Structures are given as structure tokens and as C-alpha cells.
Amino acid sequence: MSKAEFIYMTVIAAPPEQVWQGLTTAEFTEQYWHATRVRSEFTPGATIEFLNPDGSAGVAGEILTADRPSELSYTWRFLRNPEAADDPASRVTFKLEAIGVGTRLTVVHDRLAEDSATATMVSFGWPHVIAGLKTLLETGTAVDFTAPEEADCPGQQRATVA
Amino acid sequence: MQPYSCIIKGNHLAAFYSTMDAVFKALADPTRRALLDRLLERQGQTLTELVDGLGMRRQSVAKHLAVLEAASLVSCQWQGREKLHYLNPVPIAEISRRWLERFSGQRAKAILNLRDALQEKEHE
Numbered sequence: 001m002s003k004a005e006f007i008y009m010t011v012i013a014a015p016p017e018q019v020w021q022g023l024t025t026a027e028f029t030e031q032y033w034h035a036t037r038v039r040s041e042f043t044p045g046a047t048i049e050f051l052n053p054d055g056s057a058g059v060a061g062e063i064l065t066a067d068r069p070s071e072l073s074y075t076w077r078f079l080r081n082p083e084a085a086d087d088p089a090s091r092v093t094f095k096l097e098a099i100g101v102g103t104r105l106t107v108v109h110d111r112l113a114e115d116s117a118t119a120t121m122v123s124f125g126w127p128h129v130i131a132g133l134k135t136l137l138e139t140g141t142a143v144d145f146t147a148p149e150e151a152d153c154p155g156q157q158r159a160t161v162a
Numbered sequence: 163m164q165p166y167s168c169i170i171k172g173n174h175l176a177a178f179y180s181t182m183d184a185v186f187k188a189l190a191d192p193t194r195r196a197l198l199d200r201l202l203e204r205q206g207q208t209l210t211e212l213v214d215g216l217g218m219r220r221q222s223v224a225k226h227l228a229v230l231e232a233a234s235l236v237s238c239q240w241q242g243r244e245k246l247h248y249l250n251p252v253p254i255a256e257i258s259r260r261w262l263e264r265f266s267g268q269r270a271k272a273i274l275n276l277r278d279a280l281q282e283k284e285h286e
């Protein structure tokens with residue numbers, strides 16, 4: 001097994017079905033996933049794309065597993081960044097387990113080429129995406145994608161503990 | 163101490179504050195921060211690999227890793243008989259988003275105000 005992989009874990013105070021919707025519905029993803037809208041049929045072999053606000057695909061891949069609401073897996077090509085666009089497709093897997101009234105979400109990103117641009121970028125991106133999903137589902141607060149200096153008073157527009 | 167027990171009881175706000183306590187306690191120790199730095203450099207290391215070069219006993223490092231694991235800053239995966247350790251920065255990102263940013267946002271605003279004030283002076 002290659003060590004060029006990442007494993008992230010969080011517990012979200014929402015049932016697996018809701019977390020699944022958070023991962024697979026454009027209305028949700030655009031609120032926390034770098035403002036992108038996910039588009040896929042979510043059946044094995046179907047394409048999956050994360051569309052930027054301008055309609056271009058930031059990430060594209062193919063669905064490998066779609067076992068609602070417990071496991072979702074797809075290949076991953078990072079088209080958003082020119083340095084990473086030519087990296088071979090990697091793989092991301094979401095495992096959703098019901099615990100109490102919440103969900104333990106494990107995200108594994110593997111099949112990454114060692115020291116590739118994709119590996120570097122996903123390592124910075126995932127913690128924010130996963131934390132954004134958790135915050136959105138628990139508090140209803142979307143991530144503010146406008147830069148802090150563009151907002152009149154960023155402290156008040158950012159997510160507060162709710 | 164276990165941050166996520168509150169979620170099981172359905173109280174996500176208590177869980178969030180409990181997560182913050184566990185994360186800040188875990189981060190308060192320089193050895194534990196060094197362990198996170200090493201995992202940031204390379205994911206999926208064994209205890210033996212992490213002990214190497216730290217100048218500490220294996221048992222002490224294992225204890226530190228247990229604290230990081232309890233705070234969900236490190237996640238583990240078994241590969242045969244080997245336990246591999248992975249950095250899990252999700253709780254840090256969550257605290258940053260839900261709590262720390264409120265302060266850094268205000269600070270950024272203060273710096274911008276200062277800059278504007280200084281520029282105004284320059285124009286006078």
C-alpha cells in the first residue's frame with residue numbers, strides 16, 4: 001500500500017442519510033465545497049463533476065461505489081489547477097457509519113502519486129471541506145467564500161458558534 | 163474527555179466545545195506538536211518510525227499518540243500487525259472556522275483600518 005494517502009475522520013451530528021445528501025447534492029456542496037456544484041447520477045460508472053461558478057469542472061471523475069447511505073467512492077482528477085490536471089486519477093472514498101444520533105464520516109484519499117501536485121493540494125483542501133460540511137449540517141452556516149478583505153466586517157459575516 | 167460522546171447524545175454544541183478542549187490540551191505539548199509535524203511530512207507512520215529521532219522512550223511517545231488520537235488529531239489504520247498513524251487536521255479546521263476566525267477576522271479588519279488611516283495621513 002502506498003503511503004501517499006490521507007485518512008480523515010469526523011463525527012457529524014446528523015444521520016448518515018443527511019450526510020450523504022450533503023456529499024451528493026449541488027445545493028449543499030456549493031455552500032461548503034469551494035463553492036462548487038456536484039453533478040452526477042451516483043451510479044457505478046457514471047461521471048462525477050464539481051462545477052465552478054463559471055460552469056467549468058474543477059474536479060472530474062467516475063463513480064466506483066455508490067452504496068447509499070454508507071459508502072461512496074469515485075476517481076478524482078484535479079482539473080482546477082493546471083499543475084495537477086495531468087496527474088493520474090486518484091481515488092476518494094467516503095464511509096458513513098451511524099453512531100448514536102450522528103454519523104462517523106471517514107474520508108480516504110489514496111492512489112495518489114507520491115509528491116504529486118494533487119497530493120499536496122488535497123492535503124490542504126480536505127480538512128476545510130470536511131469541517132465545512134460538518135458546520136453546515138450542524139449549524140446551517142455556509143462557508144463564506146468571499147475573501148475576508150472583500151467583506152465589510154468579516155468577523156461578523158463568518159460562521160459563529162451556533 | 164471523549165469529545166464525540168456528546169454527539170451520540172445529540173448535543174453538537176457541547177461536542178464542539180469538548181472537541182476544542184481536547185484539541186487545545188493536546189496541542190499544548192511540544193512533543194505532540196512535533197509528532198503532528200512529522201505526520202504532516204509523511205502520513206501513515208508506525209510508532210517505531212515516529213520514535214526514531216525524537217530522543218524519547220517508546221512508551222512516552224505511545225502515550226502522546228494516545229492523547230492525539232483521543233482528540234481525533236491522529237487517526238489510525240491497521241496494516242497487518244502494524245498500526246499506521248495519520249494526521250487528521252479536521253478538528254483544527256473546524257475550530258478555525260467556528261471559533262478562531264472570529265478573532266482573526268477582527269484583527270484583519272483592524273489592520274486594514276490602520277492601513278487606511280496611515281494612507282490618509284500620507285495624502286494630507
